Amino acid sequence: MTMQTLPRRLGVAVLVALIVGFLSIKLNAFRDYQIAEVAYEVTAVAGLTVLTGLSGQISLGNGAFMAIGGYTTALLLLHLSWPFVAALVVSAAVAAAAGAIVGVAAARLRGPYLAGATLLLGVALPSVAYAWPGVFGGDQGLNVAFTTPAFLGATFPLTRWQAWVSAAVALVTLVLLANLCYSRIGRNWRAVRDDEVAAALDGVNVAVTRILAFVVSAVCAGLAGSLLAIVTSLVAPGAFTITLSIALLTAAVIGGLGSLPGALWGSLVIVLVPTYVTDVATSHGLSSSVGSNIPIAAYGVVLILVMLLFPQGIQGGLRRLLTAFTGPDPKTRTWYGASAAPVTPPADDASASQHEKEGTS
């Protein structure tokens, strides 16, 4: 535990920020755009992985909270010309309010009923944009004007600025989430996830704890939606379909449920794999009908392989590899990552030591 102190986490965040800054300058403008895409994706996935991996609640509707964040930012920038930071904060607050309302309902639901209710939210909410086309721009959505600040000079590429802003928001979110997960609140989430009755007997308010997890997850999604708005310069219902909500959960699962580094791996996979496979398929001159379907197939194959080879997600797999080489080192082990994974690990040494560790945490 001593290794996971606040300074250490801040150190990691600064290191990652430096890497992102370096990459954004070295790579071309489209890679900057992809960095920005990964950044907003990871912000949303991190919130979801905490909700599902830690508090044990599933959400198939976090895309709806992204829509709330995105539209809030778009409306504030469009009509009130607010500075982006202010719009970002308000978007998070609006998403938090929505998350609290959904959380109250969610706290009463379990298992497939919760999945169904959140799925409903993910499908239905973006359709609100069609109901008031005057406000939300209907199908064509709202354009979001976002420019580089004057002090960077006229030639500073917009995509790099978008990458920086998105990465900064993502990193701050991740650091705050990591702290939260280590706090009393995080411990309560795990307690409620593992056994509600035992948690209640220990004085944990189960309902409040579960609602809070939903609020945190919604805030992350709201921030992500706000970033999506300035990165793609458009919010439209087509951007927030159920596919998005499922992609978020996919990223959380393949990264490793409950693991914040896993959220990053998962986001990298869902953003980069399709583009990469597309480039490969294109360079091999495949026919149109084959080439256009290969990325979808490859995406499926990657998902299946990750789930077969690393049932605890990529982060869980990395952890196991590390353990295999260095042997279990309780100091660097954390509760998040493998121990929170949904699939009961095979009874090998690594998992045995994890369960041991869990008992002492």
Add this chain to the structure above:
Amino acid sequence: MKRTHRLRWQAAAIMTVAAVAVAACSSNSSSSSSSGSSSSSSSSALTASAPGITPTTITIGSHQPLTGPVAPGYDEIAPASTAYFNYVNAHGGVYGRKIVYKYLNDAYDPTTTASVVRQLVLQDNVYAVFNGLGTPTHLAAVSFLNSEKVPDLFVASGCECWDQPSLYPETFGWQLDYVREGKILGQYVAQHFKGKKIGYFYQNDEFGMDGVKGLNYEIPSSMVVSKQSYVTTNVNIAPQVAALRASGAQVVVAFSVPAFTALLKLYGLKLGFSPTLVVSDVNNDVYTLDGLLEAFAKQNGATVNGSQLTDGIITDDYLPTLADTSNSWTALFKMIHDQYDAKEPWDGNAYYGEAVAYTFVQAMLKAGRNPTRADLVSAVEGGLPQGPMVAPFAYGMDNHDGVTGAFMAVMNNGGLTQEGSVLTTDTTASGAITTYTGTEQQAPASGIPSP
């Protein structure tokens, strides 16, 4: 024990979701085509005059729905354009340069469009974006393209929104815009169905609303008994069809995409409601519409004859018909299709793809030997010959609309039969609809436009 149960449930849920994700998640993919045979034409004056232009190639890009719900039919357009470019490349290219057409799949998802268009411009350095398909999708790209000053030519959508030269100086339409089309269809309805009850069925976006705007200019509101709209994300249009039926509409004018036109027809059959249908030209690839009707009916365990169902549907068109084999353009494009694109069906989408590629080559030739991006925009703003179109283009300094007219047609035995002469008009409420008196152009013998 309880924990094990929960974990097991979670495991099951997560695997299910992952499986669903595999099935449901569409992702971007691409297809690109490079030039066919290499005939070397050396000219010392050819330079890399703009991004995407080298002494030997012109690279252009596009976003197209190659997978997903709107892909059937529309995924034939870009291969057909490629076929025409390959024909041009094999016959000397554009001033000796070969056109390389790289089109990426956006699966008709605006977020993916935003991403692939940035890839084309920022990474692949395309000279221009050509024929980007779809109104909601292209709207996600248009601001970016204009801020990067990338020519955005011949959007595959009739939205009036492309004609905003002050806001989008780089963007040009090509096909008949939906306001003009609405006026032409509206005038036909007002003249031919006097005293009948008219219903509207339209897509609740720029496409449908532009169309309705044009219809309203021509059809007296007293004739319209019901206006029903749909969104593409909800295929259950039974309530709308029931409302049209309840209103007693005898004629239904549909600004709907082919999938929803097919659903309108099928739900109508189910309810015993068969009004005369007047539909937007986005449906006039009868081959695709017939196929959709048969496929949808099959999903519900019924068998229908698509061609029989579409017989008598009224529409319009701005290109010569496939059936008119004596037309020089039809003959030319059919010949190129058979040679370069034989795997795809010869239908309205293929015709469209070749025709728009022809107009692009025309614009490139006019832009000059070593064009900048601005040269291409000025070339189009200077006006283009109508080529295969049945009516002239509107292009000018203050007008970025494409073709200005169309003829009325009736679907007949899987094809279109022209009704009456070509009509041209503008996008204003008061602008008259006039019979086009100019002569149609003949296809050049070489198959390639002259500068």
